[in-house]
Amino acid sequence: MNLKKMILTSIFLAIGLILHQAMPSILFGMKPDLMLCMMFIVLYLNMKDYKMVVLIGIIAGLFSAFTTTFPFGQIPNIVDKIITANIVFLLFKFMDSKVKDQIQIVIASIFGTFVSGVVFLSTALFLAGLPGPFSALVIGVVLPAVLLNTLMCVFLFNIVKASLKKANRAY
Template sequence: MKNSKTKKMILNAILLGIGVLLHQIFPAIGAGITPDLTLVMLFCIMILNREDYKMCLIAGIATGIFTALTTKLPGGQAPNFIDKIVTVNVMFIFMKALYISPMINKLGSKGNLIVVSIMTLFGTLVSGFVFLYFASLMAGLPAGIFKLFLAVVVPSTVINIVAALILFKIISLSLKRTNYQIS
């Protein structure tokens, strides 16, 4: 059992590293705010560890730390960390509700693609709103929350969904070839 936990932790660390790298190299699209591709990896990690809340929470905390360290928005460190903690908790509950659906369970691996798409859609919106709200309180924003939500979060959501579908498919195929069992 310990060996399995260690493998999951190593896989999560690799996926987080890829997410941070993608987040770092992706250009800002407005007001210094970048589409958060670490969210995509966080949602992939959550699906791979859907029965393990602690593993998901640890991944959320690590994601929050990494995005705080790599944010391109001045004063965006605390809002990045807070938004990841809120997002991982909200989306864990949301994910559990999705996997209760008999339709999702019947679809098997295609169900995971649907879940990652839905989680990325709603998770990016939640994360973006929480980030903008706390950034407006702590650091100030160059425009209103609603305006930035439409200008940055909505396009980021589209980018994240496309990235999530591509990356989750790659991750799934890689894990399948190594006989790694998704929970």
């Protein structure tokens, strides 16, 4: 494992934790999952190292579990991040070099956020129950989260990409 990539991954996941904790609720108590956005970005940066992908999924899941506001949402957060990390990794592998990086992050954000939301709700339903019907939560919470997360992921991805480009010039 490359030490530079490990340090950058740690920093970006820590930033995701801070952003996830600080993000206020926007719509009916729903807030964009910025930890998920940072997870997608570091998965993009580490798409050639599967061991890092598994580690990223576990760490992002633990960080999300620490900051969840969903009752009994700790285990569903861990499960959903691990599964989502693996699915997004496969998605990035499939798109690798065939698709521009901006399009890759948009597709990963849309698909990954949807998968994350459905896996989270499914796990929560199985373990503790849900505050409403599953389909209503998918339509009312997951789909708006997909839109908000995609916008935030593209915004954060452009910031990370510009900062990495600038950092590589400085060395």
